[in-house]
Amino acid sequence: MTNLFEKIQDRFGTQVNNCSLGKDNTVTLEMSTANLLSICHALHDDEPFKFDQLIDLAGVDYLTYGQTQWRTEETTASGFSRGAKLAPDEQIINWDKPRFGAVYQLLSTSYNQRLRLKVLVDGDPPLIPSVYQVWNSADWYEREAFDLYGIIFDGHPDLRRLLTDYGFIGHPFRKDFPLIGEVELRYDAAQQRCVYEPVSIQQRVLVPKVIRKDSRYLSEEA
Amino acid sequence: MTDVRNYTFNFGPQHPAAHGVLRLITEVDGEVIQRIDPHVGLLHRATEKLAESKPYNQSIGYMDRLDYVSMMMNEHAYVLAIEKLLKIEAPKRAQYIRVMFDEITRILNHLLWLGCHALDVGAMTVFLYAFREREDLMDCYEAVSGTRMHATYYRPGGVYRDLPNSMPKYKSSRWSSDKRTQSRNKARDGTLLDFIWDFTDRFPGLIDEYENLLTNNRIWKQRTVDIGVVSAERALNLGFTGPMLRGSGVAWDLRKKQPYEVYNELDFDIPIGKNGDCYDRYLVRVEEMRQSTRIVRQCIEWLRHNPGPVILDDYKVVPPTREMMKRDMESMIHHFKLFTEGYVIPEGEAYAAIEHSKGEFGIYMVSDGANKPYRVKIRAASYPVLAALNELAKGHMIADLVAIISTIDVVFGEVDR
Numbered sequence: 001m002t003n004l005f006e007k008i009q010d011r012f013g014t015q016v017n018n019c020s021l022g023k024d025n026t027v028t029l030e031m032s033t034a035n036l037l038s039i040c041h042a043l044h045d046d047e048p049f050k051f052d053q054l055i056d057l058a059g060v061d062y063l064t065y066g067q068t069q070w071r072t073e074e075t076t077a078s079g080f081s082r083g084a085k086l087a088p089d090e091q092i093i094n095w096d097k098p099r100f101g102a103v104y105q106l107l108s109t110s111y112n113q114r115l116r117l118k119v120l121v122d123g124d125p126p127l128i129p130s131v132y133q134v135w136n137s138a139d140w141y142e143r144e145a146f147d148l149y150g151i152i153f154d155g156h157p158d159l160r161r162l163l164t165d166y167g168f169i170g171h172p173f174r175k176d177f178p179l180i181g182e183v184e185l186r187y188d189a190a191q192q193r194c195v196y197e198p199v200s201i202q203q204r205v206l207v208p209k210v211i212r213k214d215s216r217y218l219s220e221e222a
Numbered sequence: 223m224t225d226v227r228n229y230t231f232n233f234g235p236q237h238p239a240a241h242g243v244l245r246l247i248t249e250v251d252g253e254v255i256q257r258i259d260p261h262v263g264l265l266h267r268a269t270e271k272l273a274e275s276k277p278y279n280q281s282i283g284y285m286d287r288l289d290y291v292s293m294m295m296n297e298h299a300y301v302l303a304i305e306k307l308l309k310i311e312a313p314k315r316a317q318y319i320r321v322m323f324d325e326i327t328r329i330l331n332h333l334l335w336l337g338c339h340a341l342d343v344g345a346m347t348v349f350l351y352a353f354r355e356r357e358d359l360m361d362c363y364e365a366v367s368g369t370r371m372h373a374t375y376y377r378p379g380g381v382y383r384d385l386p387n388s389m390p391k392y393k394s395s396r397w398s399s400d401k402r403t404q405s406r407n408k409a410r411d412g413t414l415l416d417f418i419w420d421f422t423d424r425f426p427g428l429i430d431e432y433e434n435l436l437t438n439n440r441i442w443k444q445r446t447v448d449i450g451v452v453s454a455e456r457a458l459n460l461g462f463t464g465p466m467l468r469g470s471g472v473a474w475d476l477r478k479k480q481p482y483e484v485y486n487e488l489d490f491d492i493p494i495g496k497n498g499d500c501y502d503r504y505l506v507r508v509e510e511m512r513q514s515t516r517i518v519r520q521c522i523e524w525l526r527h528n529p530g531p532v533i534l535d536d537y538k539v540v541p542p543t544r545e546m547m548k549r550d551m552e553s554m555i556h557h558f559k560l561f562t563e564g565y566v567i568p569e570g571e572a573y574a575a576i577e578h579s580k581g582e583f584g585i586y587m588v589s590d591g592a593n594k595p596y597r598v599k600i601r602a603a604s605y606p607v608l609a610a611l612n613e614l615a616k617g618h619m620i621a622d623l624v625a626i627i628s629t630i631d632v633v634f635g636e637v638d639r
Contacts (some may be wrong), residue, residue: 024306024572052458055575058586058599066590093569093590105573105586105601109458109474116573137461140609163263163638172268179275207277211592212566 004113007048012039028116033128036119040134043106043115051106051115054135059145060101062120063175066093069208092211098122100151104131121151130156148173178203228256235264239342239624242634246611246623253619258612265638273598277564278304278378281598286372288600289636292331292579293363294323296636297376302482302574303585304378307567308539315530316380317483322521323366323375324576325514326418329425330359331579331631332507332514336432339504339628343445348432355428358421365389365414379540380533385414385525415522422515422522429511436504446500450614450626453498460613461606464581465506466630470498476577490517500629507631539565564593580604580631602636 005027009019016039018030031039043051068090097120104117119128130153132138142153143162150171153159161168170177180203188195233246240246243264249257269288273281285296298320305311312320337352360370365386367373375382389410394403409420436442452462457470467474475492477485493509495502534540541560542553559565567589575584581603588597607630615626 022572023309023570024574026573028571053461053463055461055463055582056573056584056586056599056601058597060588060597065596068592103571103586103599105584107582109472112479114573135461136459137606137609140605163266165263173271179271205275207563207593209592209594210563210566211590213591 004115008115011042011046011049015039022116026114026116028118030118030120033119033121036117037129037131037134039117040104040131044134048111049108049115050110051108051113053107053109054104054131054137054141055107055114056103056105057138057141057145058103058105059149059151059173060103061149061173061175062095062097062099062101065095066091066211067209068092068211069205070210098126100126100149102128102145102151125150125152127152127154129154130159132156147171150174233623235261239627241338241627241632243638244608244627244632244634248620248623250620253621255615255618255620255623258615258623260608260611262608262634263638265634267639269639270598270600273595275594277593278567278595279560279564281595282376283372283374286374287635288602288639289331289578289580289583289633290371291334291633292327293371293373294320294327294375295576295578295583297374298324299574299576299578299583299585301376301378302576303572303587304567306572306574307570307587307589308378310379310534310536310539312380312483313531313534314484315384315525315528316532318521318524318528319381319385319532320376321483321485321488322418322518322525323362325517325521326359326362328514328579329511329518330356332511333359335507335628335631336504339625340436340442342624342628343442345435345439345442348435351428351432351435355421355425358417361389362414362418362421365417377533377540379536380531382533384532387413389414389417415526418518419522422519425515426512429508433508437508443501445622445625446504446629448497449500449618449622450629451497451499452610452614456613457498460610462581462610464578464603465503465510466581466607468493469495469503469506471496476575476582480575482574482576488517488520490514500625503629566591566593567595575601578603580633580636581607583636600636600639602639604630604632605637608632608637 005021008027008029012029013019015035016029016031020028022028043049099122101118101120106115106117121128128151130138130142132142132155140162142156143159145151146153146159147161147163148171164172170182180199180201182199183196184199185194185196228249228251230247230249233248234240235243235245245261245264247259247261248255269284273284282297282300285300286293288296333352333356337349340348363373364370367375367382391407391410392398392403394400409417452470454470454472457467457472471494473492473494478492490513493506493513495506537553537556541557546553547557569589569591571588573584573586575582582601583603584601586599586601587595590596615623618626
């Protein structure tokens with residue numbers, strides 16, 4: 001793996017923003033949208049990379065990254081609220097990179113190695129070039145990321161919604177889209193058809209999100 | 223002469239051969255398929271978003287419900303991702319138990335696939351045979367986890383509990399005489415391992431039964447040979463994994479190539495096909511069942527001789543036993559924290575993949591240091607294969623479409639997520 005790390009740095013060192021080893025010892029490349037396609041072509045075609053499979057493509061929305069719903073460092077006079085009333089979200093880790101991202105997991109069956117590519121973009125709608133021409137498996141992965149995150153993959157032959165309902169509005173996996181959704185569907189006997197209505201349930205947080213500085217991992221991070 | 227145009231029709235979403243809720247917009251010229259546009263997402267439950275809203279351990283149960291015919295394998299990838307992020311490793315015995323149940327699950331999955339595939343193509347008997355054997359394996363699930371399907375048995379740091387020393391037995395009733403009940407309980411006198419051992423003794427002979435019905439069957443061959451052919455190169459480019467890739471002659475199996483748990487200590491072979499058609503994929507899967515039986519037997523032998531812990535005693539991640547909780551204040555606190563808040567995972571990201579019965583099943587997990595995952599992405603094995611349905615089915619007859627859908631081994635729990 002370290003071998004691949006050096007080879008990648010030698011070859012693409014100037015074109016990528018960041019090259020690191022993830023927690024799973026996978027080499028992770030961060031790059032701008034401008035370089036994505038040329039790097040992907042090189043990774044697919046050239047020795048000693050030959051990444052012949054795009055295993056996965058994940059959209060990510062970093063809107064609430066590092067935000068906590070519950071203070072853990074200091075107590076107030078009244079003690080913890082037990083999460084019944086949520087404190088306004090507090091930023092623990094600052095995210096100064098763009099909001100949206102696409103994460104590609106590559107696999108080379110000839111050299112038995114994995115690689116992760118990361119592209120971070122801002123903008124509304126966020127725009128990323130499609131890698132469909134390099135790996136055809138990108139077809140549904142990109143459609144899914146478009147559907148759920150609203151990322152537009154430039155050059156995709158058939159970018160339509162995939163998983164959500166026909167006529168769905170919004171991009172449900174964005175962090176500002178409520179978990180309970182916006183509308184609910186029921187059959188109206190009077191009108192004899194299905195009708196959409198605003199959701200009638202209230203969102204509840206059973207366990208608030210808590211970020212703790214765990215002493216066991218602090219030495220490792222420092 | 224009238225102008226004959228292509229005809230478009232709707233297949234599914236409620237169709238017995240659609241294996242769930244699959245809607246296909248199918249364009250045909252006579253009986254020949256010109257274009258297929260699969261519409262999926264009718265079973266979309268936003269599992270990934272739900273997982274982001276709850277502590278790590280509470281989502282293990284959701285993983286069972288992804289590919290609901292290979293339940294424990296889904297859990298496996300999920301707990302592996304957590305273990306990678308926490309940098310912990312399950313005890314050896316837990317790893318053997320996981321591998322054993324992964325392979326039991328593979329047999330469960332392939333049996334269902336074989337039965338349904340045969341049923342789709344027109345052979346009823348295999349379906350009944352396959353479900354007879356599935357029943358025994360479901361009993362193993364039940365013995366170890368309490369449920370027949372959605373086990374929630376794997377936990378970060380090990381498995382929930384050790385293998386039981388006895389198997390539940392049938393009782394005689396008005397419908398089952400004493401004598402018959404006795405014969406049904408024959409294999410159930412010993413431990414769970416004895417029961418599985420007895421199954422692995424019988425199972426190769428049972429696979430021969432299925433093969434007798436199918437492998438050289440003229441009708442079966444007519445329906446599967448040269449149907450849905452995909453070349454090795456295309457299979458790789460389209461993101462195929464598992465039997466779909468091996469059927470095309472690529473010897474790629476994560477259990478061999480990137481061994482996880484104890485697969486590197488076990489002896490088994492990887493079958494591959496040659497032509498990449500439905501028939502080869504059938505042969506590959508049948509052989510995989512035989513190989514899984516081999517792996518299970520090796521696991522049983524190891525597990526019989528090596529007692530030990532099945533889960534870590536790191537109480538920051540693993541809840542202490544009930545007994546300890548009652549007499550030890552520290553354990554009480556750990557228990558309370560784990561079940562009210564869960565554990566936090568340090569900031570980072572990891573991708574964990576396993577060789578699922580359908581191919582590579584992976585979990586990409588991003589943590590921002592909280593008690594809930596920031597992002598969970600599930601890589602389902604049959605998802606890219608279904609995406610390539612158009613390419614697989616183009617030029618085939620409508621009747622072959624059914625064979626092609628079932629050869630994919632598609633389960634909508636994991637495609638739609």
